[in-house]
Amino acid sequence: MFTSLSDRLTETFKGLRGKGKLSESDVNKALRDIRLALLDADVALPVVRAFIGQVRERALGAEVSQALNPAQQVVKIVNEELVGILGGETRTVRYAKTPPTVIMLAGLQGSGKTTFAGKLGYWLKEQGHTPLLVAADLQRPSAVTQLEVTGQRAGVPVFAPERGNVGGHDAVLGTGEGTRSFGDPVAVSRAGIAEARAKQYDVVIVDTAGRLAVDEDLMQQAADIRAAIQPDEVLFVIDAMIGQAAVETALAFQQGVDFTGVVLSKLDGDARGGAALSVATVTGRPIMFSSVGEQTKDLEVFHPDRMAGRILD
Ligand code: GDP
Numbered sequence: 001m002f003t004s005l006s007d008r009l010t011e012t013f014k015g016l017r018g019k020g021k022l023s024e025s026d027v028n029k030a031l032r033d034i035r036l037a038l039l040d041a042d043v044a045l046p047v048v049r050a051f052i053g054q055v056r057e058r059a060l061g062a063e064v065s066q067a068l069n070p071a072q073q074v075v076k077i078v079n080e081e082l083v084g085i086l087g088g089e090t091r092t093v094r095y096a097k098t099p100p101t102v103i104m105l106a107g108l109q110g111s112g113k114t115t116f117a118g119k120l121g122y123w124l125k126e127q128g129h130t131p132l133l134v135a136a137d138l139q140r141p142s143a144v145t146q147l148e149v150t151g152q153r154a155g156v157p158v159f160a161p162e163r164g165n166v167g168g169h170d171a172v173l174g175t176g177e178g179t180r181s182f183g184d185p186v187a188v189s190r191a192g193i194a195e196a197r198a199k200q201y202d203v204v205i206v207d208t209a210g211r212l213a214v215d216e217d218l219m220q221q222a223a224d225i226r227a228a229i230q231p232d233e234v235l236f237v238i239d240a241m242i243g244q245a246a247v248e249t250a251l252a253f254q255q256g257v258d259f260t261g262v263v264l265s266k267l268d269g270d271a272r273g274g275a276a277l278s279v280a281t282v283t284g285r286p287i288m289f290s291s292v293g294e295q296t297k298d299l300e301v302f303h304p305d306r307m308a309g310r311i312l313d
Contacts, residue, residue, distance in 0.1 A: 042274030086304035107237035112265030121156030134192030219256035240271035265291035
């Protein structure tokens, strides 16, 4: 059974009342509780260490206010630090001054990218936009089909290459081990954006290829697409259940494609949100959306304060 941080701290500070300041030994006990709570929430170890250091500084010598008991005081500090790292304010898509706004998606295969493309398209439509999905994941023909199905479900049109005739190439293209594809994703992305301009779609969502593990060829492909289409946003989709691997994966994608925002997927599962803290800490990029299910409507705008609560409770 999971014990919330608030409960743990209340237990730790039992019998401690009326002191003017939190003593070093009180703070150390509290930090141990915080450490356990963060590890339970699957926050990556180096991130836990850095966080504990920050909280220690603020908690030592903090006046225990009249209104709060020591446990509440520490929870307040932890909460404020969490919200700060998670970006403070909610931030979503920044639209281009001249449409179309181009949003590129990147992430590991299976992270929930294609599902998110449909959800984002639906969400944008609800906001009054006219989105177009572009299938630039050409590693597997099934990925294109999957995006087409996802788009249909979301009621959002999909621009996909004609099989075997993309960007002037015929049949299967192979540019080396690991990058076999049936078309040129840069050409398809460009063509998709041109289509949006011609038909006045105001947001283009470019779905790119992923791999099960971080892979140099695929990262290069994503970097090439990014350089060619100059997207307004690059959203990195990461599975919230990824746990300790969040740091390494996020850093690899930051270095490879330099994303502008993060999407946490599969937050409807058992994940307690540790990945959010890990990714936000090591990349400094805002988390914009949470994906909370397999249906088109299962998308939420990310709220740092709510996630802080989820990590704490
Ligand atoms: P991609 O390879 O990154 O494009 O990943 P997909 O979009 O194909 O998703 C991989 C699997 O995760 C599929 O079975 C999806 O139905 C599932 N999935 C995607 N997003 C979510 C989510 O937010 N919650 C849950 N429970 N499943 C999801």
